[in-house]
Amino acid sequence: MVKILDGKKLAEEIRVALKLEILELGEKKGIAPGLAVILVGDSVASQIYVRNKERACESLGIFSEVHRLAENIEEEKILALIAELNEKNEIHGILIQLPLPSHIDSQKIISAIDPKKDVDCFHPENVGRMFLGDPRFFPCTPLGIVEILKRYEIKISGKKVVIVGRSNIVGKPLAMMMLRENATVTMAHSKTENLKEETLRANILIVAAGRAGLITADMIKQGAVVIDVGINRGENGELAGDVDFEKVCKIASAITPVPGGVGPMTIAMLMKNTTAAAKNI
Numbered sequence: 001m002v003k004i005l006d007g008k009k010l011a012e013e014i015r016v017a018l019k020l021e022i023l024e025l026g027e028k029k030g031i032a033p034g035l036a037v038i039l040v041g042d043s044v045a046s047q048i049y050v051r052n053k054e055r056a057c058e059s060l061g062i063f064s065e066v067h068r069l070a071e072n073i074e075e076e077k078i079l080a081l082i083a084e085l086n087e088k089n090e091i092h093g094i095l096i097q098l099p100l101p102s103h104i105d106s107q108k109i110i111s112a113i114d115p116k117k118d119v120d121c122f123h124p125e126n127v128g129r130m131f132l133g134d135p136r137f138f139p140c141t142p143l144g145i146v147e148i149l150k151r152y153e154i155k156i157s158g159k160k161v162v163i164v165g166r167s168n169i170v171g172k173p174l175a176m177m178m179l180r181e182n183a184t185v186t187m188a189h190s191k192t193e194n195l196k197e198e199t200l201r202a203n204i205l206i207v208a209a210g211r212a213g214l215i216t217a218d219m220i221k222q223g224a225v226v227i228d229v230g231i232n233r234g235e236n237g238e239l240a241g242d243v244d245f246e247k248v249c250k251i252a253s254a255i256t257p258v259p260g261g262v263g264p265m266t267i268a269m270l271m272k273n274t275t276a277a278a279k280n281i
């Protein structure tokens with residue numbers, strides 16, 4: 001019988017513990033963690049993600065402010081806003097909702113954030129520190145995935161982990177984190193010649209490609225653990241992952257659903273990083 005890895009439930013447990021931590025921080029040091037979110041343009045998906053983050057902050061006693069900027073805003077104006085937020089004492093975390101419009105140099109924007117406030121862990125300094133084994137933060141989605149595996153006591157050390165997708169947000173940092181957990185890591189991507197050959201080797205398969213139905217049951221090793229990071233919106237707005245959930249359930253030993261798997265954990269990890277940033281000032 002396949003085990004459903006319930007990210008929603010785990011995220012709730014994490015939130016309960018964080019709430020106590022935040023109360024204590026307020027009582028002992030008079031600090032409320034603060035998160036600033038910068039949202040450029042009016043992508044519906046980005047607006048939903050930002051609203052979810054705002055709600056999570058509110059429910060935990062994290063101060064939050066959202067800066068909604070027009071799609072055609074100049075780069076200089078975003079940089080000026082970041083400079084302001086870098087100096088603002090009540091803000092401990094700054095998050096740029098990606099993707100940014102194509103006229104904006106995302107890397108330049110991310111690099112302008114004070115690394116101590118980079119709770120998404122996308123700044124080159126923080127990425128480098130993580131790479132070298134001296135992390136300040138871990139990026140939220142990969143951290144949420146590692147948390148799911150650990151909280152369900154799924155052994156990572158020595159296991160074959162195959163990651164599909166090599167983005168800077170999910171695949172690449174996740175590979176580093178899995179190495180840190182002593183996994184043997186394979187990265188597959190859109191240029192991989194025989195994806196099935198790679199995925200069939202996985203004890204733990206993590207899929208972050210953004211392609212609905214990419215992973216079918218014949219691509220799964222019997223008893224593998226499957227983590228589906230993908231979020232794909234169907235014609236009627238319904239959400240689906242990258243994995244054929246129903247059929248893969250018959251082969252895998254454990255699997256994350258979409259929605260209710262990695263997504264809620266990503267937000268919980270953002271709250272965790274913001275609280276840690278507030279504690280470390």
Ligand code: NAD
Binds near residue numbers: 191
């Ligand atoms: P991306 O588009 O930046 O990267 C996608 C990666 O998948 C690329 O490296 C590409 O090489 C690979 N890929 C694409 N098609 C492929 C194929 N046919 N075979 C093998 N590899 C293929 O995407 P991203 O930002 O990493 O996000 C990936 C997915 O995860 C998206 O659906 C996104 O919405 C979702 N996501 C979810 C969360 C969450 O919290 N649950 C967080 C971030 C991203």
